[in-house]
Amino acid sequence: MxxxxxxxxxxxxxxxxxxxxxxxxxxxxxxxxxxxxxxxxxxxxxxxxxxxxxxxxxxxxxxxNLADIHKYVEHQKFRQQEQKKMSSEQKQYAEDLKRREQMAERQKQQEEVVKQMKVNEEMNRLEEQRKFEENEKKQKQEKLIQFELQNQDLYKRLNTIKIKWAKDQFYTPDLLSLLFKNYGAIQEIKVQENKRKATITFHTTEAANNAVIQQSDGFLKVKHFMKQEKRQQIQKQLQTEKERINRNDQDVHQLSTDTLNRISHFYNKDSKIKEGLDELKREQERLKLINQIYEEELNK
Known part of the structure; x- marks a missing residue:
């Protein structure tokens, strides 16, 4: 050859x-x-x-050399066929490789889309959760403000102290303010000079308590405006009501969007009926308690 x-x-x-x-x-x-x-x-x-x-x-x-030439020709044909076959296989391999790469790319894109959808869903859930919590917080604050306003007469009496002094003593609002302002911010001072007594209303119950404790051994007779038993009863009632309002703040960190929507729907409809009845009942009890206090003050 x-x-x-x-x-x-x-x-x-x-x-x-x-x-x-x-x-x-x-x-x-x-x-x-x-x-x-x-x-x-x-x-x-x-x-x-x-x-x-x-x-x-x-x-x-x-x-x-005809016989050898024919063998050579057959050998060349075989080589060409093998090369063609190899080229075809290589082409098929290249196409398969390209197809797999395209499939992998499409799968990656689909995974990215699914991942982004999950991210968007989580962001929407967190936004719904934030709105729900914000609404809950706002409602709770509004209820606390409303509660404070409705019970301002009771708070005023809890924050008020009574003062009496001897016949040879004389006190003016300015002098009493100077003596008691260190216990807390004073809201109001009323002096009855002919009866040698006065009332001081602080902005907080704590200030009133401190004033009674610190001034109990002084020249002035200082007492709470209401009797101890009645004060404790009112304080307990007010504290219980405040705790009830605070308990309405739910832990919603793991709630789904659908659950948040259902809760929101519930709060906006059926619960308003029950809330209205409970509020009416509490208002009746509050007015009843205030009337009792007024009657006790009149009978002193």
Whole structure:
């Protein structure tokens, strides 16, 4: 097979010289050679001698090596088929690889979309939660403010102290303010000079308590405006009501958006009926207690 390759390198392809296909048999080769030999014989033209010699050399080589040439041709066909097959497989592999990469990219994009949807859903849930908590806080603050306003008469009496002094003493509002302002901010001072007594109303119950405790051993007789038992009863009632309002603040950190919506719907409808009845009941009890206090003060 090497001699075929060497011949082709030196003289070119003999079948191209003979103007034949490399699969031609011996009969076709002889017939074609005779025709070309007559056509390019030097006796006909001096210019064809070189061509004639090339044809003759190609013919002799082909005739003596035809079997090997056919094997070479088959080998070349096999190689071409293998290369074509390999090229096809490589192409298929490349296409499969590209397809897998595209699928992986699409899957990645889908995962990103799902991830973003979950992020958006969580953000929406947190926003609904924030709104719900904000609404709860606002409602609680409004209820506490309303509670303070409704019970301001009771708070005023809890924050008020009574003061009495001896006949040889004299106190003015300014003097009493100077004596008691250190216990807390004073809201109001009322002096009854002819009865030698006064009332001081502080802004806080704590200030009133401190004033009674600190002044109990002084020249002035200082007491709470209401009796101890009644004060404790009112303080307990007010504290219980405040705790009830504060307990309405729920832990909603893990509630879903649907749950928040259902809770919101419930608060906006059916619960208002119950809240209204409870509020009416508490208002009746508050008014009843205030009336009792007024009656006790009148009977002193």
């Amino acid at each position: 090497n001699n075929i390759i060497d011949f082709i390198k030196q003289n070119g392809n003999p079948f191209e010289t003979l103007e034949l296909d490399m699969t031609a048999d011996k009969k076709e080769i002889k017939s074609q050679y005779k025709e070309l030999a007559r056509k390019y014989h030097p006796d006909k033209s001096a210019n064809t001698k070189e061509k004639f010699i090339k044809i003759q050399k190609a013919y002799e080589f082909v005739i003596h």
